[in-house]
Amino acid sequence: MNTATIEHNEIRLSFSSVDEVHAGLNRAVGTLIEAAADNGRCGILVTRHEPGNYTVALDESVPFGQTREVIAA
Template structure:
């Protein structure tokens, strides 16, 4: 999943980057929930000038968070070990 954003002219530094811990019981619920979570964090990503990281922690459990290691305007997926 990749989301392209236009970089803002000035970004305010973020002291604490927002994140969401999500639990799903079905595939359809997961797809809709992850899409909604990423869409929710896009505005915050513009302000923080960083990207979004979606991490699968275990089946049905994910975190969606702003992450300084992800380039601005991109969304990366990760599977926790």
């Protein structure tokens, strides 16, 4: 993973190799699981913005206890 930035219950990730994506996203989701449990009102949304660039964030549109993935248009 090249970079990871954490702000306001959102982690921004940038990967230089496709081999890093799965493990990196799993680590980011794991990091936010505790915050989601403390919040109790939202789940986790993983968004692919472009190849290699993702955000993992708490999101109230995702039901508590779930993780969803989307590709930004």
